[in-house]
Amino acid sequence: MKSKIKNGYFDKYGGAYVPEMLVHALREIESEFEKAKKDKKFQTEFQELLRSFSGRPTPLIYAKNLTKHFGGAKLYLKNEGANHTGAHKITHCIGQALIAKRLGKKELIAETGAGQHGVATATVAAKFGLKCKIFMGEVDIARQRPNVFWMEQLGAKVISVSSGSKTLKDAVNEALKYWMANSDESYYVIGSVLGPHPYPLMNRTFQSVIGQEIKKQIKQKEHKLPDFVIACVGGGSNAIGAFHEFIKNKKVRLIGVEAGGTGKKLGQNASRKENGSLGIFQGYKSLFLQTEEGHIAPTHSVAAGLDYPGMGPELAELYKNKKMELSSALDREAIEAFKLTTKHEGIIPALESAHALAHAYKVLPKLAHNKIVVVNISGRGDKDLFNVARSLNDKEFKKFLAEEIKRYEK
Numbered sequence: 001m002k003s004k005i006k007n008g009y010f011d012k013y014g015g016a017y018v019p020e021m022l023v024h025a026l027r028e029i030e031s032e033f034e035k036a037k038k039d040k041k042f043q044t045e046f047q048e049l050l051r052s053f054s055g056r057p058t059p060l061i062y063a064k065n066l067t068k069h070f071g072g073a074k075l076y077l078k079n080e081g082a083n084h085t086g087a088h089k090i091t092h093c094i095g096q097a098l099i100a101k102r103l104g105k106k107e108l109i110a111e112t113g114a115g116q117h118g119v120a121t122a123t124v125a126a127k128f129g130l131k132c133k134i135f136m137g138e139v140d141i142a143r144q145r146p147n148v149f150w151m152e153q154l155g156a157k158v159i160s161v162s163s164g165s166k167t168l169k170d171a172v173n174e175a176l177k178y179w180m181a182n183s184d185e186s187y188y189v190i191g192s193v194l195g196p197h198p199y200p201l202m203n204r205t206f207q208s209v210i211g212q213e214i215k216k217q218i219k220q221k222e223h224k225l226p227d228f229v230i231a232c233v234g235g236g237s238n239a240i241g242a243f244h245e246f247i248k249n250k251k252v253r254l255i256g257v258e259a260g261g262t263g264k265k266l267g268q269n270a271s272r273k274e275n276g277s278l279g280i281f282q283g284y285k286s287l288f289l290q291t292e293e294g295h296i297a298p299t300h301s302v303a304a305g306l307d308y309p310g311m312g313p314e315l316a317e318l319y320k321n322k323k324m325e326l327s328s329a330l331d332r333e334a335i336e337a338f339k340l341t342t343k344h345e346g347i348i349p350a351l352e353s354a355h356a357l358a359h360a361y362k363v364l365p366k367l368a369h370n371k372i373v374v375v376n377i378s379g380r381g382d383k384d385l386f387n388v389a390r391s392l393n394d395k396e397f398k399k400f401l402a403e404e405i406k407r408y409e410k
């Protein structure tokens with residue numbers, strides 16, 4: 001059964017908990033999105049941009065070497081990292097930029113964690129001739145400098161957020177504050193399936209293309225549906241994108257993998273399964289990591305894109321109603337999975353995606369040869385170059401950086 005959406009709620013999760021000042025802006029987007037969904041011209045333009053600008057369909061690759069390595073089920077990798085800008089995020093940016101254009105907006109604003117959504121938003125702003133402001137936590141700016149550099153080259157203004165934990169949730173707060181004051185001109189491009197209605201529904205609609213492609217591709221290759229679809233869950237956009245097409249097929253097990261960080265205690269991870277409870281934050285009701293007093297708790301993950309306390313409402317509903325399972329992978333397990341995938345398959349995954357791979361590598365050996373596991377590689381690992389080199393304590397890379405500084409100062 002598909003998840004039912006009623007007035008912006010997936011079961012009890014979702015809604016739009018926003019100040020009065022944003023109600024008009026949200027209604028405007030909802031109504032334009034509903035019109036666009038039925039508009040053939042919109043659909044054609046969206047599909048054409050996915051094809052010719054982003055490079056869809058992305059490949060579904062049979063991971064022959066890793067299948068042999070684990071000796072169990074057959075592994076397929078959906079390579080969303082092959083998208084323009086290196087991750088699935090570009091898909092909902094293209095969709096939302098088209099909605100912004102239809103509404104006559106002049107500026108796109110966005111928040112970003114890993115920087116992928118910021119780069120994707122800055123990219124579509126450049127493509128569609130719109131101004132662009134990106135809100136980003138100071139901590140994330142420090143660990144994702146290459147993406148900050150590219151956003152600026154693409155013409156965006158990157159605004160450093162120094163409140164709270166200086167990460168993604170604080171960037172969302174600042175972006176919302178700015179939007180409240182500027183919604184006549186600005187369109188807020190939300191980077192996942194979260195925030196107030198209609199964003200979770202709208203972004204899921206755009207991202208569903210992932211699962212639609214997986215279904216078509218696996219049927220061509222294997223003449224049947226996969227037994228498992230596995231994806232990492234930050235806010236949830238790549239996961240619901242990969243899962244949505246399969247929700248009605250009860251035999252397909254859908255597994256979301258959260259950031260297990262360094263341990264099970266609150267603050268050491270970003271696992272809503274482990275420590276999450278019902279709450280309202282950043283405009284929507286869902287599962288959040290909260291302290292006993294009900295404040296949003298600090299989170300940790302080696303992957304900036306998973307370092308977020310909430311989960312998209314549709315995913316919370318799927319989890320609650322047992323249509324999706326949740327698991328987690330530790331930082332060090334993700335790094336191991338990153339290394340293994342790179343060496344054996346020639347695919348360098350993003351650290352976020354490496355969490356989904358880490359889980360798959362735990363289940364693959366236990367499964368029979370005729371089972372099929374699809375892992376969604378949400379993005380490629382180029383952006384993580386510095387983080388991974390540091391995690392691996394790569395001496396030569398450290399030497400290179402020191403020399404690069406000298407070259408820079410000459």
Ligand SMILES: Cc1ncc(COP(=O)(O)O)c(C=O)c1O
Binds near residue numbers: 113192233306350
């Ligand atoms: C490559 C990649 N994968 C996954 C995520 C997590 O986001 P979501 O859960 O919305 O797919 C991010 C977020 O920045 C990302 O950059």
